[in-house]
Amino acid sequence: MFCCLGTTRREAGSKEAFIHADYTLVVDTALTGRRLGAQHMLVVSAMGANAHSPFFYNRVKGEMEEALIAQNWPKLTIARPSMLLGDRSKRRMNETLFAPLFRLLPGNWKSIDARDVARVMLAEAMRPEHEGVTILSSSELRKRAE
Template sequence: MSQVLITGATGLVGSHLLRLLLNEPTIGAIAAPTRRPLPAVEGIFNPHDPQLSDALAQVVEPVDIVFCCLGTTRREAGSKEAFIHADYTLVVDTALTGRRLGAQHMLVVSAMGANSRSPFFYNRVKGEMEEALIAQKWPRLTLARPSMLLGDRVKQRVNETILAPLFRLLPGNWKSIEARDVARAMLAEALRPEREGVTVLTSSQLRKRARHE
């Protein structure tokens, strides 16, 4: 039975993934630190604090697998600094917590176009986050790079609402992807026979993995 740590469990991908984890018989216990409390559910340890790092510090039991589904936009975050804190600092904090607790595999939602040398701020921060995780030398590290995510958000993002119809028609990795499919693909990857090193899952690969689950 695997013990799991997940951050971002209240978000679009993370909420789907949390439900999948609860229904997966090979998952023993779930630690899901959040900023705001989750509904009480048996099998979930939910330390919560407006400062997510403080909630993470309350997780002390060993874990095997770490999922990080944190993600926002510069507009939602309110500033470049706040975006970096959410999409870089807290992701790295999640990883460090997992390493401290003995995890061997980390899976993280990144983004299509992640590149530390990108001229675009969003893609550059995502790329820097990926590089920081790679530098931690995880036995297994999975970087999921979805295109535009589809699904019911609590708060709709204006740009995504406007562009969603277009992205549904685009080919290959550009085609938008359902958040639940990203969650399915991540869980499937976590349960695959162990492979060492870094795995990058493109949006097309995520969609394909989800279809076969």
């Protein structure tokens, strides 16, 4: 089961709406899939996700990850990309401004194309040999996409 839901606080319009999109919808969708017999959950989170982060965005992403882990999936794959590149129906000002910079950054900070994240997640879904929780950092996603 794949879940790639996510937004920004600005696009959501409020903290509450952001939590609904990036936490509640993701966790509830996963729970429904689990109840229906899904065995592998693959989710896009974010670099820096941490339930104890002082940064709201990273904290919500970390709380979402912890809630999914608590659902006891036989296989749970969490992708933590840096800034995602790709076509969007609506331009995001910060992404437009910072995308050129993020392409130049080293390691985990370097931006990644959303299509590459999708390819890696699909390949991960086809791998039968792993169980438990797998966390794919942005640099690991980029490496596997090559």
